[in-house]
Amino acid sequence: MITFEDVVKVYRGGATAVDHLSLELPTGKLTVLVGPSGCGKTTSLRMINRMIAPTSGRILIDGKDVAEQDEALLRRSIGYVIQHAGLFPHRTVLDNVATVPVLLGKTRREARAAAYQLMERVGLSAEFAKRYPAQLSGGQQQRVGVARALAADPPIMLMDEPFSAVDPVVRSQLQAEFLRLQQELGKTIVMVTHDIDEAIKLGDHVAVFRAGGRLAQFATPRELLAEPADDFVASFVGRDRGLRSLSFDSATDLPVRPVEGIPLDDAGRPLGLPGVFTKDDSLRVVTDLVISSPGGIAVRVGPDGAADGQVSHHDLADYLASRRR
């Protein structure tokens, strides 16, 4: 657990970056710090590994004040990923990944062997091992950055806008892979972003900051969408939060009608339909399908791809209305 105890950071010149922040970031969870620029989210992140010292207050990791620990040793126990990856240009991908294990006293050979495994873990084939960062795309560099942060298997990872320097397609790919990775690893992750959608998509918890370094709300993404603490949070979260909150509910309990009037192939799979949904998809996916299909109907398929039910505009509206009661 990472604890902020009444932390204040005032920069020289008097600008308050973080204003009396008290916060508990749970172990094994991904907490996203989000807010407009100048809201103190990055400053807060960097105070955890002592890249920035607080003006007052304490930051504790599992009850131990970080200020009382050796800086370098503390940092080696905390993974760190930044926006443009910040890879070492003079080292191969493999040696970039092996950085922290070597610092911790592992032999180069041991560290490299472990680095190969990590590269595989983040989806980089071994052929990249001998390349230099300049020979990689932005997305690949970011994967190396994540592998490098994970190399010493730190219990905590700090990520500062890790996916914002890559194009949207690569970004959502990296996000999805990262979520999968986190499900396996269960690290305590603190991530900074200015993108509320990313925060809601990735975070187990989201801390919304407002300008001046004040915490506006700390909640799960679902709570944030359903009950924003004030107007600032509501406007920051965005206008279509009702629709977006549907992405947290699966279509498992959504009643369907028998399939009717839809062309099927021999195996019972719907023909010529752009999109179908399964029980595991979210209500947001279903809503989108219902709205975008010409007939106002979404078709549900089973694991084998065969149609096993359909939902109309009205069915969906009734179901959503019934959930409100």
Place this chain on the structure above:
Amino acid sequence: MIQYLTNNSEIVWQALQEHLYLALVPILLGFAISLPLGYLAVRFDWLYHPLINTFGVLYSIPSLALFVFLPVILGTKVLSPINVVVALTIYTVALLARTVADGLRAVDPVVVQAATAMGYRRSRRLIDVELPIALPVILAGLRVATVSNISLVSVGSLIGIGGLGQLFTRGFQLFYLEPILIGVILSVLLAGIADLIIVLVQRAITPWTRAA
């Protein structure tokens, strides 16, 4: 010319050795002095301009004047090779301290911060991260300093210590073209070979600069 060379091989060989010694010792000394100086100029920002300006002024002193004045300051004999070595070391530092500082300053701060956040302590970060990344700039400066030193040594011949430059004075005194030509050719050859060696070393130790 071949005739002169065979007859005076002893003299030419000695001049060449002296030339090499007078050029390379200052390079090594200068490099060793420039690394910490350049680092200090980066570490303590306020030092950068005073330091660079001081060496800029030193570099602008004509070499001959320096050769003549150094004995007065150092208390050495006028004909001591130490004068040439010290003068050329000053020129080397003037060139290299600045390139070391500029090379270190040009290292992407994001990379330095990433290194710090990984848990590098300052000294190891300098050796493992900052210096290697600054190396292409530093070595480019070293090439200039080396070639410049090799050509400057000859000026020392005017005060009696000048390696291959001795062949020039000798030729002028005797109205004799051969030693001058041999001196020029060997001097240029020396500079070219020294430059080539640095380039080859650079290619070997900074393979990443050719990646992309």
